[in-house]
Amino acid sequence: QVQLVESGGGLVQAGGSLRLSCAASGRTFGPYTMGWWRQAPGKEREFVAAITWSGGSTYYTYSVKGRFTISRDNAKNTGYLQMNSMKPVDTDVYYCAAAPLGSQHYYRTDWYEYWGQGSQVTVSS
Numbered sequence: 035q036v037q038l039v040e041s042g043g044g045l046v047q048a049g050g051s052l053r054l055s056c057a058a059s060g061r062t063f064g065p066y067t068m069g070w071w072r073q074a075p076g077k078e079r080e081f082v083a084a085i086t087w088s089g090g091s092t093y094y095t096y097s098v099k100g101r102f103t104i105s106r107d108n109a110k111n112t113g114y115l116q117m118n119s120m121k122p123v124d125t126d127v128y129y130c131a132a133a134p135l136g137s138q139h140y141y142r143t144d145w146y147e148y149w150g151q152g153s154q155v156t157v158s159s
C-alpha cells in the first residue's frame with residue numbers, strides 16, 4: 035500500500051507561481067508512474083501531467099504546456115508540480131496519483147492505483 039500526501043496548494047495571483055509536492059509513504063515508491071490531476075466541483079477529473087519512474091518521459095495536457103513542469107526525486111519519495119504563469123482557469127483541487135503498471139495509459143484515471151487527498155489551488159484575477 036502506498037499513501038500519497040499533497041502539499042503546497044494555496045492562493046496565488048494570476049501570473050504567479052506555486053509548487054505542489056506529493057510525498058509517498060508505505061511501500062517503496064517505485065517503479066511508479068506519477069501523475070497530477072485536477073478537478074473542479076461538478077466536473078470530471080482532468081489529466082494535468084505525468085512522469086515515468088526514471089523521469090525520462092513527461093506528458094502534459096495542452097493547456098499547461100510551457101507553464102507547468104512535473105518532476106520527481108525518487109530518493110525522497112516525492113514528486114513535484116511546478117506551476118508558473120498561472121491563470122484563473124487553473125483554479126481546481128489538484129491530486130497526485132501513482133500508477134504501478136507503467137505509463138502506457140497515463141491519461142486514464144483508472145490507470146492509477148493510488149491517489150492523494152487533494153490540494154486546493156486558487157488563482158485570483
